[in-house]
Amino acid sequence: MIIRVLLLAALALIGWRFFVRRSKLPIHIALVCIVLGLAALAVVFPESTNDIAHAVGVGRGADLITYLVEVGLLFVTVHYYTKFVELEGQITRLVRELAILRRELDERTPQAKRDDRT
């Protein structure tokens, strides 16, 4: 079954990239291992997701996974949006400091020296 091989390969790739390029905090490693492990289990034993789905009141395992992915995506979106707004504020503060500092520096530098620089 080609799809299983592809999915498992994709999961392995995600795990590999995570460990190669990202943080090495134990909690992060554990979390990623759990998520990737569960995903791998769902790929190898697709029928087992049906049992879990029935247990929580969802018709099919595939549906349950869809719902989980939707919630996960929303969480990630909100998380990064918040970060993005925060970063914008930080950039503004930097640009502001820089603008004021540059002015003060110019006022302290004699005109001749400034002309040399440009």
Added chain:
Amino acid sequence: MSLVDARAGTWVVVAAYNEEAAIAAVVGDLARAGWNVVVVDDGSHDDTASSASTAGAIVLRHAINRGQGAALQTGIDFALARGAKRLVTFDADGQHDAGDLPALIAALDDADVALGSRFLGSIVGASRRRRAFLRAATTVSNRLAGLPLTDAHCGLRAFRAEVATHLRMTQDRMAHASELLANLRRSGARWVEVPVTVRYTEHSARKGQHGLQAVRVLFDYWFRS
């Protein structure tokens, strides 16, 4: 307080983005009248900075464009560091009249904040549609900020340095105007509206806000604070 004393402690903050066409006249009028002018060039791609400087302003340059709210706050921070007692915000596109400043500053004798109102004063050259839009914006803004104003988004305003920290704006783009009013209400500072003249030219109308941008402003106001 005599007008001469008033000018010494007053800083006019102008946020300018690609305004080389209008900025020299705006700064020239203010500087000739004896006001301290600080222009914050918000990452312009044209000659805004040198035009403003030649016309008599102190120029600060944002390395990258951060929006009008961010630029005004930069100018305010700078003026406060230079010992400003009173601050004025003034638009760069030539829609405001430097002649309104004495009345605005005089109003600060009995108030912490003096807000310009074109509906108490006069509007020159605005289309009927633009007026209706401005009135609608005022209604919405009054709801948001909880202040009964006749004109909520006039860029011409003056305030005392003591209330500057309470008014501090974190909205980088246009929602800063609503944010400032909300901060004003929360601070409990004394405010007054002062009639001013706003003159719309082809240039200022082109640079001004369009109806659809109101959606962006509301989005920023609610989700970015």
